[in-house]
Amino acid sequence: MEVSNFLKKHFKHFNAASLIDAAEGYKKHLADGNKMMITLAGAMSTAELGIILAEMIRQDKVQAITCTGANLEEDIFNLVAHDFYERIPHYRDLTPADEQALLERHMNRVTDTCIPEHEAMRRLENTVLKFWEKADQEGKSYFPHEFFYQILLSGDLEQYYQIDPKNSWMLEAAKKNLPIIVPGWEDSTLGNIYAGHVISGDIKNVHTMKTGIQYMIELADWYTKTAKEESTIGFFQIGGGIAGDFPICVVPMLHQDLQRTGVPLWGYFCQISDSTTSYGSYSGAVPNEKITWGKLGIDTPKYVIESDATIVAPLIFAMVLDM
Secondary structure, eight states, rough: OOHHHHHHHHHHHHHHHHHHHHHHHHHHHHHTOOOEEEOOOTTTTTTTHHHHHHHHHTTTTSSSSOOOHHHHHHHHHHHGGGOOOOOOOTTGEEEEHHHHHHHHEEEEETTEEEEIIIIIIHHHHHHHHHHHHHHHHEEEEEEOOHHHHHHHHHHHTGGGSSSOOGGGGGHHHHHHHEEOOTTTSSHHHHHHHHHHHHHHHHHGGGGBBHHHHHHHHHHHHHHHHOOTTBEEEEEEESSHHHHOOOOOOOOHHHIISSSSSOOOSSSSSEEEESOOOOOOTTTTTHHHHHHHTSSTTTTSEEEEEESSSHHHHHHHHHHHTTO
């Protein structure tokens, strides 16, 4: 409880107070018998959020995850190539020539962290291609996260592990077969690699990989089965973009497009973002605006924390875990 007690003592106002309120609301939501979805935008896996997110999964503090394709794969890049990563604390001072030098060394920069192409991306490509080709030859199709679950549970990558596997959120998710939604997976390194293998003919059927529309259908089925008036689903959004916009729309789709009744709205909402409200910047609308879209209700607990998610999310999760 040291972290929680520190936060409660010192985080009294402004975004600090919102952090406490959101964490307490998260805990109450779960204590009341409800479920929680976490959405991951940005480069949270490269920021190593997996260290604490894996523990959240182990302790059943999250029941579903929606994330970008980058967050899906980058947790595994980190798992198998962590020792080859390079941190560049002076990244704000890099010149175009410095960036070119990183390119020539095959070091792909994400803010202050460089991901090694050969040890991370190509190492994973060699393994994942076998699973893609096998499914393709058998006439089967899977979601992106299902291919990763197969790979992680097969043990094929264990020889390459360079972090404690308990700090990989994807590995913990695979063990629990946690529902994962990955909209726009095509916009990822492995999405590009998959397209390349389809173009080259290694993969004969492009639909060996299931699509975003199928993800929405899957999400609609899961939400319908899981959300009840006595047990709603909360929405904890880290960042903006498609990771948050895509899944939150399942509720108005069920209501307005499918004309279903008795489907509850999201029962909790929190967004961590350093964006401010303006045209195009605050992705997915501020909480009260979401009421007009049929996503949240008047009484839904709503929290906005305008700060850096790499700082805020681990602190909230620490409070949820009573650390």
